[in-house]
Amino acid sequence: xxxxxxxxxxxxxxxxxxxxxxxxxxxxxxxxxxxxxxxxxxxxxx
Amino acid sequence: xxxxxxxxxxxxxxxxxxxxxxxxxxxxxxxxxxxxxxxxxxxxxxxxxxxxxxxxxxxxxxxxxxxxxxxxxxxxxxxxxxxxxxxxxxxxxxxxxxxxxxxxxxxxxxxxxxxxxxxxxxxxxxxxxxxxxxxxxxxxxxxxxxxxxxxxxxxxxxxxxxxxxxxxxxxxxxxxxxxxxxxxxxxxxxxxxxxxxxxxxxxxxxxxxxxxxxxxxxxxxxxxxxxxxxxxxxxxxxxxxxxxxxxxx
Numbered sequence: 297x298x299x300x301x302x303x304x305x306x307x308x309x310x311x312x313x314x315x316x317x318x319x320x321x322x323x324x325x326x327x328x329x330x331x332x333x334x335x336x337x338x339x340x341x342x
Numbered sequence: 343x344x345x346x347x348x349x350x351x352x353x354x355x356x357x358x359x360x361x362x363x364x365x366x367x368x369x370x371x372x373x374x375x376x377x378x379x380x381x382x383x384x385x386x387x388x389x390x391x392x393x394x395x396x397x398x399x400x401x402x403x404x405x406x407x408x409x410x411x412x413x414x415x416x417x418x419x420x421x422x423x424x425x426x427x428x429x430x431x432x433x434x435x436x437x438x439x440x441x442x443x444x445x446x447x448x449x450x451x452x453x454x455x456x457x458x459x460x461x462x463x464x465x466x467x468x469x470x471x472x473x474x475x476x477x478x479x480x481x482x483x484x485x486x487x488x489x490x491x492x493x494x495x496x497x498x499x500x501x502x503x504x505x506x507x508x509x510x511x512x513x514x515x516x517x518x519x520x521x522x523x524x525x526x527x528x529x530x531x532x533x534x535x536x537x538x539x540x541x542x543x544x545x546x547x548x549x550x551x552x553x554x555x556x557x558x559x560x561x562x563x564x565x566x567x568x569x570x571x572x573x574x575x576x577x578x579x580x581x582x583x584x585x586x587x588x589x590x591x
Contacts, residue, residue, distance in 0.1 A: 301455045303384075306452065307390055307394055309451050310397055310448040310452060313447050313448060314447075318371075318444070318549070321436075321556060322368070329360075329563040332563040332567045340573065
């Protein structure tokens with residue numbers, strides 16, 4: 297039996313993975329930067 | 343070039359560029375994806391799955407571009423001993439690995455409805471997978487070297503040797519039989535219809551701006567960590583010295 301595939305399901309899956317991955321990378325990198333700069337300021341005050 | 347070797351001077355520039363690159367990248371990427379999604383008609387052969395092109399190709403471009411940047415930074419570190427070269431190479435590695443993974447994942451999802459399979463061990467897919475493993479090895483190596491406080495020259499040599507894989511990925515569809523299509527965009531020429539090409543170029547620009555912002559943010563984080571650690575070490579040494587010679591206080 298030949299299976300029928302809905303192309304849009306694959307499009308949604310590819311977009312979801314790429315957008316979630318890109319956003320997670322962006323947020324993580326920004327949060328890491330802010331935390332590191334906060335640590336540097338604290339080390340200056342100590 | 344050595345004018346920007348001073349971390350304080352670099353940080354001044356990086357502080358200025360990070361947020362505009364991140365916010366601009368997010369806006370351009372969102373607008374370009376919406377443009378591509380709304381304006382692109384179903385392809386004659388690939389149908390609606392052609393829309394995956396707008397996320398797959400920027401991911402491939404940044405996965406390969408990331409390692410090219412690591413190789414250039416490694417060369418600069420080995421030849422000119424530029425102090426920021428190793429930091430920039432380290433900062434590129436994680437976003438490069440993420441985009442190499444996203445390229446493989448979106449390509450695999452695209453392959454199922456168009457080729458009838460999630461994966462084939464052909465030249466293009468295998469060399470891209472090798473690139474992801476090279477990234478993972480590079481990240482592990484640079485983290486270990488940073489933890490030990492060792493020289494980053496070994497990582498720089500790794501970065502240069504690994505660069506041999508980039509032209510292999512690029513030429514793989516020409517050298518070997520592959521399910522993957524041959525290059526659609528070459529120097530000054532494109533086989534892609536303008537209805538897909540222009541939104542695609544906008545997507546590449548948006549993702550590249552984001553990539554730049556992420557690299558600046560990671561460089562700032564590495565520099566801030568190094569400065570905090572150096573400061574704490576100096577203070578601990580001073581305190582130790584004061585304890586050892588109490589009469590001098």
